[in-house]
Amino acid sequence: MLEKILPDEIYNVLAKRVNFKSINEIRIRADKPIVLLIGSQRTFLSHSGTTSNIKEAIFASKVMVEDIIFRASECSIYSVNEQIKKGFIVTKGGIRLGIGGDLIEENNTIKTMTNFSSVNIRLPHEIKNCSLYAFDYLIDENKVYNTLVMSPPGAGKTTFLRDFVRQLSERNYAYNVLVLDERGELDIGTLGCIGNFADKISFAKKSVGFENGIRSLSPNIIVTDELGQEEDIDAVNYAINCGVTVFASVHCDTIDNFLRKPNFEKIIKNKLFQRYVLLSMKNGPGTLEGIYNENFSRVRL
Amino acid sequence: MKYVLLILLVCVATFIGYVFSKKYRTRANFFQALLYLCQKFDIEINFSRERLKNIFESLDEKNKNNLKGIDKNFISFIDKEVSLEKENLFKGITFLKEDEKDLIYTFFKSLGRSDVDSQSKEIKNFQSRFETLVTQTNAENKKYGSLSIKLGVIAGLLLVVIFI
Numbered sequence: 001m002l003e004k005i006l007p008d009e010i011y012n013v014l015a016k017r018v019n020f021k022s023i024n025e026i027r028i029r030a031d032k033p034i035v036l037l038i039g040s041q042r043t044f045l046s047h048s049g050t051t052s053n054i055k056e057a058i059f060a061s062k063v064m065v066e067d068i069i070f071r072a073s074e075c076s077i078y079s080v081n082e083q084i085k086k087g088f089i090v091t092k093g094g095i096r097l098g099i100g101g102d103l104i105e106e107n108n109t110i111k112t113m114t115n116f117s118s119v120n121i122r123l124p125h126e127i128k129n130c131s132l133y134a135f136d137y138l139i140d141e142n143k144v145y146n147t148l149v150m151s152p153p154g155a156g157k158t159t160f161l162r163d164f165v166r167q168l169s170e171r172n173y174a175y176n177v178l179v180l181d182e183r184g185e186l187d188i189g190t191l192g193c194i195g196n197f198a199d200k201i202s203f204a205k206k207s208v209g210f211e212n213g214i215r216s217l218s219p220n221i222i223v224t225d226e227l228g229q230e231e232d233i234d235a236v237n238y239a240i241n242c243g244v245t246v247f248a249s250v251h252c253d254t255i256d257n258f259l260r261k262p263n264f265e266k267i268i269k270n271k272l273f274q275r276y277v278l279l280s281m282k283n284g285p286g287t288l289e290g291i292y293n294e295n296f297s298r299v300r301l
Numbered sequence: 302m303k304y305v306l307l308i309l310l311v312c313v314a315t316f317i318g319y320v321f322s323k324k325y326r327t328r329a330n331f332f333q334a335l336l337y338l339c340q341k342f343d344i345e346i347n348f349s350r351e352r353l354k355n356i357f358e359s360l361d362e363k364n365k366n367n368l369k370g371i372d373k374n375f376i377s378f379i380d381k382e383v384s385l386e387k388e389n390l391f392k393g394i395t396f397l398k399e400d401e402k403d404l405i406y407t408f409f410k411s412l413g414r415s416d417v418d419s420q421s422k423e424i425k426n427f428q429s430r431f432e433t434l435v436t437q438t439n440a441e442n443k444k445y446g447s448l449s450i451k452l453g454v455i456a457g458l459l460l461v462v463i464f465i
Contacts (some may be wrong), residue, residue, distance in 0.1 A: 004381055075413040077353040078420045112416040249333045 001093045005071045005121070007064055008065045010034065010045070017049035023127070024154060024285060029100075029118040032066050033057030037154065039112025056257055066116050072097050083154040083203070085110045090184035094124040122154070124185060130156065130286050131163040137300050138164070138275050144175070146240060146272060149249040150258055151279035155249045156286030157249035158185050158225055161280060162194065164247065175245075178219035188226055198223075210235035214242055221245045230263045240272050253280065255296055275299070286296055307464060311457035318453015322446040323395050327369070329438040331396070334367035335405070336435050339428040342412075346420055353413050354379045369394050375409055385410060404430060 001281060002020075003011050010028075014020060018036065025037035026045075028160050033054055034045040043050040044057035051057060072089045073080045080089050089097045100118035104111045137148050151157045165177055165186075177198040179186050184202050194200065199217045201209045206224060213219060222239055227250045236246050252258040255278065259268060271294040278289040291300040338360070345351040351359075357372045365372060370393050374383075383389040387406050393398065397405070408427045415423070 070414065071381070073413070074352045074354065076350075076354075077345055077413055077415055078417045079350045079352050081416040084416075111418075 001091050001095055002121075002123075005068055005091065005097075007067065010058065010064075013045060013047060013049065013058070018045070020123075021125075023123055024268065025123070026121040027118070028060045028065055028068065028121070030060060030062035032118075033160050034060050039284045044099060058182070063257070065119050068118050068119050068121075069097065069099060077176070081112055084113050087113070088183060094185050094187065095184060096122045096124070096185050098122065108278075125159055127159050127163065127286065128157075128166075129163065131160050131167055133288060134160075134291055134300070135167055135275055137174075138277070144168070144173075144245045144247065145274040146246050147248075147275040147277060148227075148267075148273045149247075149277045149279065150252040150255075152253045152281065153251055153264050154285060155279045155281045157251075157279060159286060160277070161223055161225060161247065161249055162186055165198055166195045168221075173197075175220040176218060177212045178212060178222045180204070180206060180222055180224040182206060182209065182225065186223070206235045207229075207231045210239050212237060214244060219244055221247055223247045225249050226251065228263070233263055233266055236272060237266060237270070246273075252278075255292060256276070259296070271295075307461045310460050311462070314337040314457030314460065315450065315453040316367070318450045318456070318462070320415040321449035322442075325442040325449070327367075328396050329435070329442040330367040331369055332431055332434045332438050336428065337364050338368070338372075338429045339431060343421055343424050343428070346417055346424070350417070357448050358455065369396075371405070371409075376414075401434065404434075 002014075006014070006254075014023070014026075017135050018038075024034055024039070025035075027035040027037070031184055034057065036043050036050060038050070043052060044054060045051075046053075046056040046058060048056075063231055069084075070077060070097075071089045072091050073084075077084070084099060085103075087099055089099065091097070096175065098120035098121075099113060099116060101113045101116040103113050138145050149157045149160050165179065168175060168177065169172055177195065179194050179198050179200045181200055182204065183204040187200055187202070199219065201213050202216075204212070206227070206229075209224070210222065213222065224246070225248070227233065227236065227248050236248065239246050250258070250261075250264075252261060255276070258264065258276070274294045276292040276296065278292070279285075280287045280289045282289070288300075288301055290298050293299050304396060341360070342356060345356050354376060359375055360368075373387075374390050374392050377383045378385045378389065387402065389404060390409055391402055392433060404427075410428075411422075411423050414420070
């Protein structure tokens, strides 16, 4: 898919001179050097591969940024405008493009984004067994704990969630899993990436997805990415009260910061989650910092 | 033998007239198909948010034929096989005037570049301009299409009279 999105000049260098599998992010900003995130290292893209010397870096143009976004929409910006309004586009294969530009507002609602100035291409990775070291702590006598996976952006939350769903399926835990894929990132379209027992609702707000999903698909477990808004927390609360297990993620770098996070008081006070998994970038994305119980005492590490 | 050659001459002259008349018919059909494409775009974009490639591919055979390959040339651009240059878009199309090519090129360049409202307004704008061209080319076809065949027959007969 990346070859359909990127200009040939950039794609050819990446394909021939850089190991694709190692790239986590490609940041392309108008009139700025192209930056790659490889593991936890940032480096410039040059014609010979990667460089730390800015003078050798390939600079992107505004036309290049606009062309990438146009291509990512399959030459149909209008078809992804709802995503663009939220600041991203997700392509087939789960490649997520975060977009910077001018938001156009009309009657207090965002109409669209124009004048694109930057794009952050996040490449999804399917790292098999990356949740394995935590798996046994998140399951007890065939019951999956309500679990919240925490990490800073780009530290492997989504990859962890995806692998957890696959692990459940591989170990024949025949739960009905509902994957609420609000941003289209969880299911990257590879064979079996979300297992054999998963249904999927994509691009729906969590409040809508939880309610509709529980009514129509009767899931045992709901897996969803990036809780944040108060309505997300209410949706989680609703699901748990309905007897559905929730496996979710949130942006946060430490337990202390999580405890101070706005909107999450209800979760902490009511002990909605029994397990918290903290990931970091310390030894590369997906580094397990610890697993905690509902009282935030470590159960592992 | 002489009469056979003379009949052949009439046939050739008539055929030349037919070729000229076909050009007018092709132009009329082309703009009619382009107008239909605009209407289809407007509906699909507003209601199903269907992607451009799918809209082109779902065109019926008759309109596809009448578009004379411009749809395929644009799909090649969507598939990143060629850039959206004028010569790539009008590859194999010889019956359009330069100003018509400019208008159609601008139309194709505007496709897929904006949100639903803006795209729809843009399409409607082009639609009204294509409507004018449909009227013009239909009138041309009516006037010069049959005239070309008649002129071909007359020219053939005239040559026969001269040769006799």
